[in-house]
Amino acid sequence: MLTFEVIIVFLGLIGMVTALLLDKMRPGMILFSVTVFFLCFGILTPKEMLEGFSNKGMITVALLFLISEGVRQSGALGQLIKKLLPQEKTTVMKAQARMLPVISFVSAFLNNTPVVVIFAPIVKRWAESVCIPATKFLIPISYATILGGMCTLIGTSTNLVVDGMILDAGYKGFGMFELGRVGVFIALAGILYLLFFSSGLLPEARKNTADDEYVEAEPSSYHRVEAVIGVRFPGINKRVGDFNFARHYGAEVKEIKRSGVSITNNLSRVKFHEGDTLVLWADDSFISTWGDSSVFVLLANGKDTEPKGDRKKRWFALTLLVLMIVGATVGELPFMEELFPGVELDMFFFAAVTTVIMAWTKLFPARKYTKYISWDILITIACAFAISRAMVNSGASGFIAHGIIDMSDDYSPHVLLAVLFIITNLFTELITNNAAAALAFPLALSLSDQLGVSPTPFFVVICIAASASFFTPIGYQTNLIVQGIGNYKFTDFVRVGLPLNILTFIISVILIPMIWPF
Template identity: 60%
Template sequence: MNFEIVYVLICLAAMVVALIYDRMRPGMILFSVVILFFCAGILTPKEVLEGFSNKGMITVALLFLVSEGIRKSGVLERLIFAMLPQKKSTVAGANLRVLPVIAFISAFLNNTPVVVIFAPIIKNWARRMKLPPAKFLIPLSYATILGGICTLIGTSTNLVVDGMIQDAGFKGFSIFELGQVGVIIAIAGIIYLVCFAKRLLPDRTLKDDDIEESSDSGDVVRVEAVLGARFPGNGKTLREFDFHRHYGATVKSLHRNGERLQGDWMNVRLSENDTLILDADGTFIPTWGDSRVFLMLSVLDAEPEMGKKK
């Protein structure tokens, strides 16, 4: 094998290892490999920059802006509040009401903001209804995926592939062309989720003492934080890792696999997917909400503030 083949194989292997260990943002890892190829002369400057001119890529970037504007407007929060039953409901009945709406919204918006908006609202609603949140959150995730396959702009993958098809000289997809197959799949998937979510998903609920008022001060909120692979305290105990010094919040309890740890939980070594219940101020989620340190942040027993009319 010549130098170029060996060099490419080594770089690709290193890229896969870096993605597995998840110590850097995936975009930074991929871009670093492109730069290495460019420095070795394997890629020309034209080839390096060519991907940024892909029509699908540009459309994805613009859709992120549109999605963020809609997310901050408060429109989707009002919609989901109107759809969720306010009286006692069954798991199947609630999913039947919200999943088709979520799939429809996801067909026209990026999946990520849809999940970010709806997950904490649905979780708090399920707690008030004394229903297991897991029976709604996992169907929520799948409903966004199912909705995304129904239109050209439903997912970034559709747009990027459409751009590649056009660059190759073929006619691209129309916006609803994928729906000829996607809608059928989405309907079948939602029916499956409605019928089997209660039977297959775990019965996990938050303890009442995790959602009590954390302080007499109105500036303190109770936050649920799920640790990610990049959390610097992984492998350490809360006695070893000063969470308050790093993040300005106080840890009130530790959950693992849906169960609250009892006893001397401050000496338990933290790991990815552990859940911490925190007392934090109002700046905690805006500061760390977009960080990869936490997989998810949500305020317990609180409804999001609605945005003003734009």
Template identity: 50%
Template sequence: MSIDAIIVLTALIAMLIVLAMDKMRPGLTLLLVAIGFMLMGIITPKEMVAGFSNQGMITVAILFLVSEGVRRSGALDYLIKKILPQTKTSVRKAQLRMLPTISFISAFLNNTAVVVIFAPIIKKWAEFVNMPSQKFLIPLSYATILGGLCTLIGTSTNLVVHGMMQESGYEGLKMFELSKIGIIITIAGLIYIFIASKKLLPGNNLNGDTGKEIKEYYFDAIVPEDSLLTGAVIDHGHFKEIPQMSVYGVYRNNSFMPADKQRIILRASDQIILAGKSSSLKTLISIEGIKLTCLQNVDKDFIQSAVKLVEVVLGPRFPGIGQTLGKFDFFRHYGGIVTAVNRNGERITTGLNKLKLQEGDNLVLLTDDSFISTWGDSKVFYLVSDAGDFEIPQQKSRRWLASVILIFMIVGATIGEYMPKVNGMKIDMFYFAAAALFAMTALKIFPAKKYTKYVSWDVLIAIASAFAISQAMTNSGIANIIAGVIIDIVKDYGPHAVLAALFLITNICTETITNNAAAALTFPIALSLSTELGVDPMPFFITICVAASASFSIPIGYQTNLIVQSVGGYKFKDFLKIGLPLNLIIFILSIILIPLIWEFTPIK
């Protein structure tokens, strides 16, 4: 092994550790590694910056803005209203109505944008029809991931592999090339979700017909010394003074007493944990005899104007990451009072001032009507959602226009693959995506002055840097070395075993780091594997596309999983229980079907 190969291997191991420990954002991590390779002479400055001009990377940037245009038009809000049942139904029937449509939409739009729009609407709808939202939010994320496997633009990973193929001298992927395997995997995945989610996902009232009210929100209140409620009785969770809410438990002298199996007589200074719907907040504020813990030191004038619950999911740009709520002072920065924090399925309502904020935390805020209009587009939050009544905004003026432009882009990109070049220019996905962006900007479907807010720059930097890292793996020879080791281990079992090994390596990387980084790391290995075996590399490229997107077992592996974990209050184990079998199903289908569709054709 050469010195360059040792340096690259060591740097890659260090990079994986940093990414897995979330010490830095992926974009900066990959960029620093790429710069290090350039400084050591493993790649040239031209190879270092080549990814920033790659057509696949720029297409990803354009599609961020196209997705934002569709989001702002209200088309997706209108669609989700149409597919969500408005009357009592079962979990399975509701999933059958919504998930196939969501997968179809995600084949053409950014997955994160779809989840950011649909997750709060589905949560409010579930509360509206008295069903557990936890039966729908993980399936929402999974449906978007599955849909993304079906087209070239379904996920940025596909475009990364497409760009790397072109950089390596191959034609690249056609618009619906991945549909040959993606549609089969999506159908199988959705069938599994329909069958498994009833037993494997948390949430009560499984059939929607028990009559028991679903309560999604918890409120922390104190009984003051002079309270009229001192001596009142909580009988097995029922509190007649607040009949529209139930009591989850009472903290007394640092000891917790669950309320569902006993009678509790309230005392002064007791801390009551009340469960209710979002609409219960106004009532709770007006009740004499108790005080919400989060409002003890808040100005009375603000309390009178703050009549809305808003949920936010903290993004990586939030300035208070790593600080306690007490030190950061959320109210001073954003004009909202934090009433609760959801983290890893745990609803935290006590000791909030001492809680250190983390990326992905779901904060429930008490605020006024101006919060969403002020901070709704800010990238410090993954998601900003009104937690109030189920209501869909109506924006008819732009809805159909955005839809027509999107359809034009999809149809044009599909037909353009078979059209001759015009003035030496290929009429492909990049061309029609650029045309769609031009039309949306000219027609003011999204505010042009704020366009930088709608692009995930960290993702783009990670993708561009990944091209340089991939080149370093090729230049140093480490890709050939790793490929040789894999072949030596599984060569007795044929090319199917090599394909399986590549799938597992890619999938493990995507679950622990990021999907784009996983694709970039394994692409040169895939190329070396096909060269060593003397076969067409297309089966290996397709395997990377599928494996790098099949992130179901761990919430940190895919941004949509992280968002629904926060919004739905899921625990880490919830993803493992339902996601691991889905990973196994996709693995088996991929290893069987990919070689049948894209054969191991010998290279002459």
């Protein structure tokens, strides 16, 4: 029934999606604005609005940021990718076959962004040294991390968000490897697709237009540096000419790479955007000064700049990571509840313990721990819980679900599962994965309730569809990172990613109902 509350929620959601598409401000503030809007109309109580900020899934995401940083600073990731890269002459397929499965495995347990931030510059340098275009590897690296993230509860923040919503709704959450029952099949099919088809679909190397224009004119102590703009860059949406980059960072902007286009003319009139890759002319101090800052997501100067921890530090970090995963997996077993009554040995417990150990053993600088947490993602997640609650409170989710059922000629849950996948996937490509999950979760509840079937298949399809961001660079941060340093165009992602989206869709709608029956 189209009530006043439903209309208010629809207006809020339309405004949210529009603001996200137009990139008016950070997603966290957009979603927070929508929750305040709902609060003003009494659709949310203050308690309901704030519940997401204390949700166990959201806090676990924050802890995993720190754990990923500890592993990154140990130097383990840099050493791993160097051992995987063939040193002799090779082919694109052989090199991808060595890299992609391992990258997927690593990203199943670590935040995808640091994996790509460390791997991408190393792979780019290696590709240049063996005379293979780096463009044949960078998009596949990003896609491999996304595919790996589908296989575990901690592989992506979206899985933890959906799990938190499931628990809030009174259902049993996912186990550590439960999503892997379908995620592994998707990852294997995706990697095989990339091995056999990506090389032909990806472009050859694109020349950086600014490379030859100023090298001779600058002092020899200066060299080319690539910097991907992060969320905390103070010049976002300001013109290059109005923001004194040299005064702030001691470097000069020579080129901006955006959507596969190199901008060198009339730079002073161009506005900085998050995800832009800046080609800078800087001295050796630039990376050491700003490499540990969230102002830039990635810095590369053609040299080794990743952390170089000693061997003991690397092994200690990896041991802690393995113990956390094993502990969270074993902690779900019934006999553990009998051994440790009153202690919930879940992912949150072991992530918290691991984070504290890493801080006290200085695997990451404890005094700077707030720098390594993406606060906007956490605020987005917390507000996603509130928006989902508002859709339920107002009846908007039931109204939409009823409309979807009425529009379907076949009321089969299999058909509606496919419809929910498409809706969630389109939202995740256009806005953000966590916002997509927030919109899709109450629909899943309402659809399963009106059909009288188990909601679990719908929950799983949200996790998969919200992560399967392949055919646009804007849906996932790792895609934005490789777009800049690989000088990819938007159409490159469509050409390679759209078949992968379709492949993921087909496998999901076939396997999910078989593994989790309605």
